[in-house]
Amino acid sequence: MADARTADSAQSDLLTRVFAQEVQETPWLDRSSSRAELHDAGLPMPWKGRWQYTDYQALIEDALMLEESKEALQSCDGVEVSHLDQPTSDAETNALNSYESVGEFPLMDVNGLLFRSGTKLDATTQTAHASIIDATGSVDRHLISVAEDAKLRIEESFQSGNRVALCYVRENATLEYELTMPQGEEPGYHCIVVWLEADSTLRLHLASKGSRVRRNDVIVNTIGRNASATLSGGWLVDDRDHLDTQVCMNHRVGNTHSEQSFHGVVDDRARSAFSGFIRIDRDASAAEAHLTNRNIALSPHARAHAQPELEIYTDDVICSHGATTGHLDADSLFMMRSRGIDEDSARTMLTKGFLRQVVHSESGSSLLQL
Amino acid sequence: MKLLELRGLVASVDEKQILNGIDLTVNAGEVHAIMGPNGSGKSTLSNVLAGRDGYSVTQGEIELMGAPVNGMSVEERALTGLFLGFQHPIEIPGVTNMEFLKVAIDSHRISIGEEEMNTRDFMVQVRDISKRLELSTEFLKRFVNVGFSGGEKKRNEILQLMLLRPRLAFLDETDSGLDVDALQVVAKGINEFRSDDNGVVLVTHYQRLLNYVNVDFVHIMVNGAIVKSGDAQLAHEVEAQGYAGLGEA
Numbered sequence: 001m002a003d004a005r006t007a008d009s010a011q012s013d014l015l016t017r018v019f020a021q022e023v024q025e026t027p028w029l030d031r032s033s034s035r036a037e038l039h040d041a042g043l044p045m046p047w048k049g050r051w052q053y054t055d056y057q058a059l060i061e062d063a064l065m066l067e068e069s070k071e072a073l074q075s076c077d078g079v080e081v082s083h084l085d086q087p088t089s090d091a092e093t094n095a096l097n098s099y100e101s102v103g104e105f106p107l108m109d110v111n112g113l114l115f116r117s118g119t120k121l122d123a124t125t126q127t128a129h130a131s132i133i134d135a136t137g138s139v140d141r142h143l144i145s146v147a148e149d150a151k152l153r154i155e156e157s158f159q160s161g162n163r164v165a166l167c168y169v170r171e172n173a174t175l176e177y178e179l180t181m182p183q184g185e186e187p188g189y190h191c192i193v194v195w196l197e198a199d200s201t202l203r204l205h206l207a208s209k210g211s212r213v214r215r216n217d218v219i220v221n222t223i224g225r226n227a228s229a230t231l232s233g234g235w236l237v238d239d240r241d242h243l244d245t246q247v248c249m250n251h252r253v254g255n256t257h258s259e260q261s262f263h264g265v266v267d268d269r270a271r272s273a274f275s276g277f278i279r280i281d282r283d284a285s286a287a288e289a290h291l292t293n294r295n296i297a298l299s300p301h302a303r304a305h306a307q308p309e310l311e312i313y314t315d316d317v318i319c320s321h322g323a324t325t326g327h328l329d330a331d332s333l334f335m336m337r338s339r340g341i342d343e344d345s346a347r348t349m350l351t352k353g354f355l356r357q358v359v360h361s362e363s364g365s366s367l368l369q370l
Numbered sequence: 371m372k373l374l375e376l377r378g379l380v381a382s383v384d385e386k387q388i389l390n391g392i393d394l395t396v397n398a399g400e401v402h403a404i405m406g407p408n409g410s411g412k413s414t415l416s417n418v419l420a421g422r423d424g425y426s427v428t429q430g431e432i433e434l435m436g437a438p439v440n441g442m443s444v445e446e447r448a449l450t451g452l453f454l455g456f457q458h459p460i461e462i463p464g465v466t467n468m469e470f471l472k473v474a475i476d477s478h479r480i481s482i483g484e485e486e487m488n489t490r491d492f493m494v495q496v497r498d499i500s501k502r503l504e505l506s507t508e509f510l511k512r513f514v515n516v517g518f519s520g521g522e523k524k525r526n527e528i529l530q531l532m533l534l535r536p537r538l539a540f541l542d543e544t545d546s547g548l549d550v551d552a553l554q555v556v557a558k559g560i561n562e563f564r565s566d567d568n569g570v571v572l573v574t575h576y577q578r579l580l581n582y583v584n585v586d587f588v589h590i591m592v593n594g595a596i597v598k599s600g601d602a603q604l605a606h607e608v609e610a611q612g613y614a615g616l617g618e619a
Contacts, residue, residue: 330423335460337444338420338453339474339530340481349473353464353513 011043014060021064022113028087030094034112043106050104053273053305054215054244062187062213063110063139063162069117070135072142072163076121078128079152084118084141093120096143099166099193105217107189111164115141123152123173132156135163136186142166146173146200154178155363160186160211166193169200171224177204179233180363183241184211191217196256198224206233207364210241210270219248222256222284229258234355236368237302238267245273251280251287251317260291263358265351266302273305278321285316293323296354298347328354371398371436373451373538373569374419378430381418388414390594391430396538399566403580403605404573406591407613412573413457414594416542420454421447435537449481451537453530455544459523462514467526470514471496475533499532502562504555521552528559539563540571545579557582577609590616 015038022031043060044051069085082088097112118141121130128150132142134157144167146152151174156165158181169175177192188211194202202220220229229249237243249258258278266272276291295304306323328350336346352370359365374396381389388411396402406412418425419432421444432439434450442450462470476486487495500507503525515523524544531539541560545553560583564570572579580588580602588604589596590613598604598616608616 329460331460332462334420334422334444335456335462336470336474338448339470339534340445340448340477341473342445342477343443345473345477349465349469350462353462356464 010057011046014057015043017064018060018110018113023116025116026085029084030098031113033098034109038106038109038113041106044104050246050275053271054242055213056107056215058213059107059162059187059189059215060110063107063114063189066114066137066139066161067116068137070138070140071117072132072135072140073119073121074131074133076128076130078123078125079130080122080124082120084120084143085116090120092145093143096120096145096166096168097141105191105219107162107215108164108191108193108217111139111141111162111189111191114139114162115164118142121145121152123147123150126151128152130154134159134161136160139163144168144175146170146175148172150174152176156180157182158188158190159184160188162189164191164193167195169194169196169202171197172199173197174201175203177202178361178363179204179206179208180367181206181208181214181216182367183209184214186211187213189215191219193219194221194229196220196222196224196227196229199226200224201227202229202231204229204231205361205364207359207361207367208233208235208243208245209367210235210237210239210243210272212242214241214243216243216245217248218246219250220258221250221252222258223252225253225255227256231258231260232262232358233364234263234265234359234368235272236265236267236355237270237272239270240268241270243272246275246277248277249279249289249291251278251284251289253281253283254285254287256284256287258289260293261358262293263355264293264295264304265298265355266295266304267298269299269301271303271305273307274323275307275309276321276323277309277311278319279311280314280317280319282313285314287314288318290319291321294354295323295325296328296351297325298328298351372396372433373398373435374571375433376430379418379427379432380429381414381425381427383414383425387428388594389418392594392596394589394596396569396571398537398569400587401564401570401572401583401585402587402589403585404571404589404591404596405575405577405605405608407575410591411594412591413542415591416454416540416573419447419452419540420444445477448536449478453534453536453539455527455531455539455541457543457546459515459527461516463516465514466511467514468496468510471510471530471533474530478534496529496533499529503529503532503559505529520547521549524548524552524556525559528556528563532559532563535563536568538569538571540573542573543575544572545574545576553579554582577605580605592616
């Protein structure tokens with residue numbers, strides 16, 4: 001009991017400090033939904049549930065120290081840009097920022113109170129493109145809107161700090177999102193939330209290394225019929241690094257489709273965690289969702305945790321999910337060695353091959369040295 | 371020259387004795403066939419020769435190219451000149467056939483002090499062999515054996531054989547699962563490979579591969595031992611009488 005009280009008191013203290021540091025310099029931005037969510041839900045129990053493997057308190061402490069305001073948008077084309085640290089009368093900005101709660105993601109709301117910089121991107125053409133770079137040392141937020149029938153490709157690099165991207169993909173629009181996360185020293189929290197309207201498409205691809213503490217949340221909501229999401233990628237975590245990737249795929253309406261495929265490699269004394277949660281709502285009949293996550297531990301001291309979860313509230317669905325954690329295939333290793341390839345080279349080739357099955361993009365391949 | 375010599379070879383898999391004393395000598399220029407029913411230890415023999423983990427020699431000796439294999443790793447045996455053809459070729463997702471073949475040939479070249487093969491020469495050579503084996507060059511870009519038909523997988527084994535040019539090819543049921551057309555292509559590859567400088571051991575259930583490849587010696591293996599040896603005529607006897615009649619020989 002004493003421990004629980006201590007934990008409660010520590011969380012309450014942390015929350016008080018977050019509220020006290022709410023950024024006041026941008027009165028044109030409505031932060032009420034983040035404030036209300038944190039106020040009502042509080043902080044979750046540490047080392048439980050979605051925070052079983054990652055110290056969220058360390059990530060919040062880090063966010064509280066990040067006070068810089070940095071430009072993260074490197075380039076864009078076919079996109080209308082507004083900067084959130086500049087006064088805006090755009091009502092849509094606040095509408096986009098006032099997302100409904102997705103639960104158990106307090107870091108997203110901490111970001112909502114503390115972000116000082118960021119952009120609102122409106123893509124209206126078929127060939128829109130934006131490049132977002134790392135803004136180490138800052139808490140930033142990006143509001144992304146892809147207009148009806150438009151197509152936006154985002155290439156983003158993130159290393160440390162605290163960043164949330166809220167993406168609204170309108171009817172019949174397409175968002176291609178490529179996220180690479182080079183190895184970092186400092187803690188990093190990254191979160192992408194996507195809402196998919198009818199007939200829209202999301203293709204999200206991630207390639208990540210680890211850092212001292214790194215948490216990557218991806219939350220996708222299909223809110224229109226025939227919306228489809230393809231999520232794929234891989235990670236290679238080594239040294240003593242940590243990477244926790246959580247994907248929540250929420251099928252909120254029927255006739256929607258999602259496909260997830262992630263491969264992870266852990267080496268040395270590193271630790272990776274993956275949780276793939278698929279929820280099919282009661283009104284989401286004829287939804288189809290598939291998830292695979294395969295992990296390979298190269299060292300006996302490395303740890304890979306994998307947790308696929310399904311919550312289905314209707315009968316008429318097609319779902320599959322599976323996660324495995326193991327070592328390099330002994331038969332493949334033997335076969336390669338029987339052709340004269342030394343064991344170290346064979347291991348490297350097999351590891352790259354394992355990641356190459358899911359990491360197709362150029363930037364991801366170079367990040368993971370494929 | 372003796373490429374392979376087995377003297378009283380006794381070997382176990384997971385502490386279960388499978389090979390019960392095998393004597394066999396393969397000289398350069400010779401083609402041998404080892405025939406036997408299921409469970410006679412043929413595949414175990416292949417794996418023991420290759421040095422696979424879990425397969426241990428408990429008595430007797432193996433010499434490759436005149437030197438004992440004691441303590442040699444799988445890759446060292448391969449670089450010494452042993453090639454193991456797989457009964458069930460392994461699929462390697464994510465590794466292209468091209469990349470795999472290039473690293474394999476370069477490993478061999480580096481082991482004898484040569485430089486890596488330049489890519490142009492490599493491509494010319496691989497394309498030429500592929501053509502002879504009636505394999506589309508498209509399959510070089512695909513992942514090793516992934517999505518290949520049974521026949522393509524076995525032809526891919528022969529391609530590796532022809533590219534790496536080992537001293538001794540030990541082909542474990544390379545003929546299994548092949549239709550007549552594929553069998554002829556595989557046999558053609560083996561015939562092109564064989565020369566006075568190298569040796570071939572065909573491990574097989576059936577006589578049919580021997581219709582296309584002339585063998586010098588046939589050995590019948592039953593219960594982990596060679597129970598009878600002879601010339602090509604012995605294979606016809608097996609076909610006529612089955613292994614049961616020869617097992618007691």
